[in-house]
Amino acid sequence: MSGTVTILYFAALRERVGRGREVVPFGDMPTVRALLEARRREDAGFNDAFSGPGQVRVAVNKVLADFSTPLHAGDEVAFFPPMTGG
Known part of the structure; x- marks a missing residue:
């Protein structure tokens, strides 16, 4: 499948990976977990x-998701630390 996925x-997390945004080829990444594992293989900083x-939360297309959420070309995936209220 062709296309890209935008990762925020x-x-x-932005400081640790050294960027706030990137666009990667969609490739063989059927879930958020597969996307993250692919990024880990390509960049040790991950x-x-x-x-x-529990160290990371994720949203897909601005909707809170989990690591088993399916991905499609054109999706936006946002990673952020857990939030607390107050």
Whole structure:
């Protein structure tokens, strides 16, 4: 499948991966988890940024999602640290 996926990084994640936004070829990434694993293989900086469960939240097309959410070419995936209220 052709196309791209836009990835946004917020807060400390942006600092750890060294960018706030990137566009990557869609390729063989049927889920958010597959996208993240592909990025980890391509860039070692992702291992620190995405090191533990519960350390990262995700939204797909501006809707809160989880790592099993399916992806499609043209999607926007946003990663951000957990938020607290107050």
